[in-house]
Amino acid sequence: MPTLLSTLDTRSEAYQHNRAQMLALVEGFRELEAKVRAHGEAKRAKFNKRGQLTPRERVARLIDPGSPFLELSTLAGYKMHDDNGRKDTLGGGNIVGIGFVAGVRCLVTANDSAIKGGSIAPMGLQKSLRAQRIALENKLPCIGMVESGGANLNYQSELFVEGGKVFCNIARMSAAGIPHITVVNGSSTAGGAYLPGLSDYVIMVRGRAKVFLAGPPLVKAAIGEDASDEELGGAQMHAEVSGLAEYIAEDDAHGIRIARDVVAKLGWNQNYVPPPQRGFEPPRYDVEELCGVVPPDPRHPWDIRELIARLVDGSDFLEFKARWGSDTVCGHASIEGYALGIVANAGPIMPDGSCKAAQFIQLCCQANIPILYLQNTTGFMVGKHAEQRGAIKHGAKMIQAVANATVPQLTLLVGGGYGAGNYGMCGRAFDPRFIFAWPNAKVAVMGAEQIGMVMEMITKAKFAGTDHMLDEAARKIRDDNVRMMRDTLVKRIESESTALFATARLWDDGIIDPRDSRRVLAMALATCREAQTRTLSPNTFGPARL
Template sequence: MAVLRSTLDTRGEAYQAQRAEMLALVEAFRALEAKVAAHGEAKRKKFEKRGQLTPRERVARLLDPGSPFLELSTLAGFKMHDDNGRKDTLGGGNITGVGFVSGVRCMVTANDSAIKGGSIAPMGLQKSLRAQRIAVENKLPSISMVESGGANLNYQSELFVEGGKVFCNMARASAMGLPQLTVVHGSSTAGGAYLPGLSDYVIMVRDRAKVFLAGPPLVKAAIGEEASDEELGGAAMHAETSGLAEYVAEDDAHGIALARELLAKLDWDSDGQPSAPRSFAPPRYDAEELCGLVPPDPRIPWDIRELIARLVDGSDFLEFKARWGSDTVCGHAAIEGHGVGIIANAGPIMPEGSCKAAQFIQLCCQSNIPILYLQNTTGYMVGKAVEQRGAVKHGAKMIQAVANATVPQLTLLVGGGYGAGNYGMCGRAFDPRFIFAWPNSKVAVMGAEQIGMVMEIITKAKFAATDHLLDDAARAARDENVAKMREVLVKRIESESNALFATARLWDDGIIDPRDSRKVLAMALATCREAQSRTLSPNTFGVARL
């Protein structure tokens, strides 16, 4: 065994300050998530009066009791569109995640109809599209719980064209052999009517579900016909007349029970379901210690091996080429019994580190081992020395290897993700199977101070030709304006680099507490491993309603 030995001083002043700062960041994003969930509690009486469960209760009832649920993109759309980041923190207006239903690992999605009636906002749409991609990449059945007022028409230009991908993805997933189940708890109208229409199985709740292309007012205006909601799209009509619904439920709980029973009876992919838990030893160091690892300044170095020692089984890490390109750490380990190749940064990426990482990626692909990137880099190193050593061509090798890797790749942002280093360490642009972020992480082309300095140098160089035309007072006033411009720019870049800004735009699949890193990564690795062993039964066009 190659057990990592920790030298972390958990009693030191610097460690304690860093821990306090991380815990404050964790508390802040958890408080925002609580605001999203609070919408359901605030409207509980309204749901109970209608005989309904709240959206989060629906999700909880669908999932196997006591099983893990990996909720995704909990703060999608933060401070965007109608989300003000205060009372109206909306989480995209929907709930998505990977969980177990009747023993089957599934993608679960639900409209959060406690938030603006479940109407679809632009980032809520993107959140749904991301969930669909994860389901396809990991060969997961999808269960949708629908109750939505439809698209938020204030943002139709950001919804209409992209929204068509939801339906295209459903059709293709069905054709791949991935079951699509939908429980309709309320409205699913206009374009939303195609959600049940493109599902393989539809369960509709009696007297609550409404599925139609146009409601009574529009039908009256368009063709002069009088019709009720039930006549146009109620559960009884679709079960008895149109044939859209396969099952009618008496209430929300019954509809969810039918979905669970149906998935169990499909005996779907019984050969690919989770095997017996693998035996493994926990890390030798406490996960609580993760909160004090990272200095607040990304330029301050810290030993990424201290993180690895608290993530991997038995703190056992066999480092690859440990004495060469040591700012980039590569090696083999396991997380809850799942073998994994790890690539981590302990500083800027040097040419030697690029070559080492590219070779290691190819070796992982050769052995069919998934790769975990622990991203903590200020980017690829710059300067004459590294340029002459081939920084560009070697960095390109690393990026080519990441882009073309044939195994699942997972990314955890634990510090800086700056410049092309974000690309080389499998940032969002390179489509990792899953990507999560610690609340201290930062993503930007470079640090805010560096951007400010670059722009100040460029601005002063532009003005240099006219220096001789100015007196000392005018030159001083101009320089003061340039300094103020730099200060404003630095503040803006800092706000655009933080973890909340990134997660709002789905640059990750969610911010996580550092102490949860191991269990989140284990869930993701298990999901990927199942997908690799799963054989689907595709057809040509998906299952059509006849």
Template sequence: MAVIESQLDTQSDTFKNNKKVMTAAVDEFRGIERRVIDAAHAKAERYIKKGYIPPRERLSLLLDAGAPFLELSTLCGYLQDEDTDGSGAGGSYIAGIGYISGVRCVVGVDDYLTKGGSIGPMGGKKRGRMMQIAMENKLPMVNLSQSGGGNLKLAGDGFGESGIMFATQCRLSAMGIPQITVVHGSATAGGAYQPTLSDYLILVRKQSTMYLAGPPLLKAATGEIATDEELGGAEMHSEVAGTNDYLAENDADGIRIARDVTKKLGWNKNKPIKEVVAYEEPLYAAEELRGIVPEDSKTPFDMREVIARIADGSDFLEFKANLDSGTLCGHIEIEGQPCGVIGNNSPITAKGAAKAAQFIQLCEQSGTPLLFLTNTTGFLVGTEPEQAGIIKHGAKFIQAVTNCTVPKITIMVSGSYGAGNYAMAGRGMGPRFVFAWPRSVVSVMGPAQAGSVMRQVVEAKMARAGEITDEMRAAVDTLEKDTIEAMEARSNALANTARVWDDNMIDPADTRSVVAFVLSVCREGDERELNSNTFGIGRL
């Protein structure tokens, strides 16, 4: 074993201050999540009187009691689109990976108590991401549907691409990945296609309605007068149109049927039996992860301290330890699951890029998943790095990251700038999962650097035009200041997770358990064989 001996002084003032700052950031995002839940709960009573179960209670009824549930993208849409106060965080959709009747599934519940369950651009992006997770990891998808449909005020921003979600549903079905939907309320127009494109459909008597045009629109368009039940009621779809598969008596009964259908899939019948592997916990407390990242982002820290607190037994077999320690590579295990890890201790050099690219190929050869622990300002620049072939070796690194087929999991620990974001498996490079620590940053460059670049460009242009006046200098000062503020507002952790640039913000102390969970999701998906077909299951 190559056990990491931590050099972290957990009694120092620096550690205590780092932990205090990180804990405050954790409390901030947890507080946003809590306020959204509390606001929804305050509206629940009048719906309960009508027989509706609140969204999070529906989720509890659907999931296996006591089994793990990894909620995803909880801050999607935060202060985006029309969300001016943060109350729209979550995109009106509660989603994640959990267990239903012993089957691991992607689970989605429309949060009709938040913004009426309406779907804005970010909420749509979250729903699309959940489908992608189901596809990549071969997980059944179960939805509890009661949505106000697309936000018509914002529909013009994304309608041209909105069909992607329906196309993905069709592809999931053709791949052999089951989709089960319970419609608890109204499903209209495009909203009626999501449940109908599912493989299994459950409607609730006297409560669910599905139609392309509701009674008011029908009357306006054709003059025909029809009731909700005649036009698209649960009984009509069950007994006349034949659209529905299972008729439930109430909300809870619909969820019970969804659990029964999931059980009858026999999804685990061919699942490989894994022997129980004994493993050691890390030698250092997970809570100490909150004190590693310095308050000042310009202050370096050793990523080995993070590895020591997530690896089994704090055991890290470092690869090429004597060559460019600014890019760390090596093997660890997390809850008995082998994993290659790549981390940053400094900007990426030509040697560091070459080392990482070679290590990725070795992990590809052995089928070992990769974990990226990101804190990089990007690739090193300057005459010496250019002459060392930084572009050539950086390209090798990015090619290896992009084209490797083993699962990639990325943790935004601190900074992720420029092409360093690409090399360290940022969102655009197709990692299976991306999670972010609070206070992390994803940006093309640092705000101060961006402001300085803008200043130099404008000043050079002014100098070519002639004399620079005091008014012109003041304008440049304002431009630099505005650029810095805009970059800071659009590159911080809350802004990034709101735009679904990651799959969730996590407490650093939860990193080991989150990574262990998604590693097992990836492994199970890669081992599963599907019964695919050409067109998906047609509703006949």
């Protein structure tokens, strides 16, 4: 068995420094996630007074007790729009994740109505769209718990057109055979009324649910008609008169029980044959050591095999072409019994490494096994030697292989993700099935210092022709201004390269603690595996609400 042997000295000063830096980064993003939860928890008394569960309580009650729940994009929109990264840390204003409901793996969403009434901000919308894509690719039934003040009209130009995709996606997924179950816990009005309207099963909470295209004031203004909320869109009216609601619940807890019953009655797993349970060994090295593997400075080299040894079953890794193109590491392994191919970086992507990766990706497709990219690259190698060795054409082979792979691809950003190397290693632009990041990850066209240096050189070249027109003092002032411009640019690019900046924009599906990598990847692999073996029952238009 090809077991990786670690040479990591966990007593060294370098290791201890790396670990301290990583733990500080982990603590930083965990504090922000805690702020999101605390923001919602502060409204608990208001929800209790109304006889409601908080949004996170709704999610917790929906999920099977003791089962895993993989929450996604917990810091969507960080420091964007109304999110200031401090007290108002919003998490996109919604809760999204994959969990088990009545034994069925489902995509679960909930408006976080404890935060700004569940109003929808631009990145919250993008988070919902990403969730729908995950559900479609992985054939997951969707359960949504709705209570929202609607679109945040301050950002209507970023919401209106994109928001229509939510409804289009629901219709198409329903037609593809993916059921949508919606529990209406509160307001779902105006355009939001089409969320339950397009769902396959609708549960409304008596006395709380409101589903209408126009509320009493607008109806009065438009047609002069007096009407109450209940007459226009209450749960009882929709259950007994309009027929929009299939089920009426007495409270949030009852609505969740009905949703679980609906899932249980779908027989979703009756024709699904799960793969046989396979035993597996944990890695031979302590998962805690993952926090000390990576230097905080992405310019410092480190051996990606040390990470693999702490990630895969039994630290068993059959490396592919180990003696050729060694800056790109490829090989076969498994995580919790799920076979996979690994493509990993130990630095820049050289022409030989591009060829090796492209061949290995095709072999994984031939064997129908998913691919995990451990992204830690400064990009494709540049310079005369690399260009003459075919950096462009060989890099293009790798990009073609990634873009056209026929198996699920997962990406974990564990260091730098710079330049076209981010593309070649299946970054967000190449639509991996799932993509997660460690808190030290960097994503940018190139390093901040490199960008600053390039811009400084370009600016100096631009002004070189005027040197003869300036005296020494004037040239010094000009050069000082150029350096100041460079320093300002470097600082900005550094702030725009962080994992927090990336996750806010959904360039990943969430930042994770390195020590959770194996658990998170195992759940993602299991989700992909189930999708590969599940057969849906599509129809032409999706079930019509009659």
